[in-house]
Amino acid sequence: MNVKLNTEPLESWIDTGGKPLIIAGPCSAETEEQYLQTAREIAKEGYAHVLRAGVWKPRTRPGSFEGVGEPALPWLQQAKKETGMKTAIEVATPEHIELALKYDVDILWLGARTTVNPFNVQALADALKGVDVPVLIKNPINPDLALWVGAFERIAGAGITKLGAIHRGFSNAQETKYRNSPMWQIAVEFKSIFPNIPMIGDPSHIAGKRSLLAEITQRSMDLNYDGLIIESHRNPDEAWSDASQQLTPAALGEMLKGIDFRNATY
Ligand code: PEP
Ligand code: MN
Numbered sequence: 001m002n003v004k005l006n007t008e009p010l011e012s013w014i015d016t017g018g019k020p021l022i023i024a025g026p027c028s029a030e031t032e033e034q035y036l037q038t039a040r041e042i043a044k045e046g047y048a049h050v051l052r053a054g055v056w057k058p059r060t061r062p063g064s065f066e067g068v069g070e071p072a073l074p075w076l077q078q079a080k081k082e083t084g085m086k087t088a089i090e091v092a093t094p095e096h097i098e099l100a101l102k103y104d105v106d107i108l109w110l111g112a113r114t115t116v117n118p119f120n121v122q123a124l125a126d127a128l129k130g131v132d133v134p135v136l137i138k139n140p141i142n143p144d145l146a147l148w149v150g151a152f153e154r155i156a157g158a159g160i161t162k163l164g165a166i167h168r169g170f171s172n173a174q175e176t177k178y179r180n181s182p183m184w185q186i187a188v189e190f191k192s193i194f195p196n197i198p199m200i201g202d203p204s205h206i207a208g209k210r211s212l213l214a215e216i217t218q219r220s221m222d223l224n225y226d227g228l229i230i231e232s233h234r235n236p237d238e239a240w241s242d243a244s245q246q247l248t249p250a251a252l253g254e255m256l257k258g259i260d261f262r263n264a265t266y
Helices: 031-043 070-083 094-102 118-128 145-157 184-193 203-207 210-222 248-257
Strands: 021-025 050-053 087-090 109-111 136-138 162-165 199-201 227-231
Touching: 021 248, 031 050, 031 070, 031 248, 050 070, 050 118, 070 087, 070 136, 087 094, 094 118, 118 145, 136 145, 136 184, 145 162, 145 184, 162 203, 184 199, 199 210, 203 227, 210 227, 210 248
Parallel strands: 021 050, 021 227, 050 087, 087 109, 109 136, 136 162, 162 199, 199 227
Antiparallel strands: none
16 A cells, blocks of 8 residues: 655755754753743754654643643744744644744654544644645654554645654553563554655654663664654653653763664764
């Protein structure tokens, strides 16, 4: 099955100088100080093209930090102004899309808990009609390739042409080495269906812990992924979400230096 979607190549919507795309930033924007300092340190390191942040956090259980919401969006505008980098956030409702666009967020992504729900994806697709913004779609939390494919068909059906896939792994019923099993074969099959859609590895959410990040990053590059989205926090141990998998901007730089990107270096 090779499904034809109207897509634009990655290099036409973001200039990475031919290198893999690097998206870095905290799991969550927590405070203005935390977000801006992290953004400044990432910019100083020089490897990233895009700053990520979770502004609305889809937590599995209530009672954990659910994101700052709209008040965090001016921090992203400020980071963009200071660093010249693009910004990317997760959107899960039509209202999130409206606010993201109002505050000039450059790239939107659908999280794994959104891709899993066709009603939810369709509501986002409807909100994106007539909008020209890049949209990245994470794999669904469960290993169901068709849901991932369907989400692309819905978002592309709304007229979005700047599309990318994020491979963040799949949830496990039992404890495994990984927080989310990579099941690399599913991403390979995705590529055979949508050869023109760039694949971005998310080692942070596959690993769940710092010690596995390099190995997963290397594997993604060996599979010719087009980029990476990696969580980075100025003080990872104090992070309000996903503390055990985040790296400082400097440690992320060190990690990337140890990866064989073939013809690119960071
Ligand atoms: C995230 O990127 O912080 C996140 C919530 O990821 P996922 O949707 O992959 O769980
Ligand atoms: Mn996270």
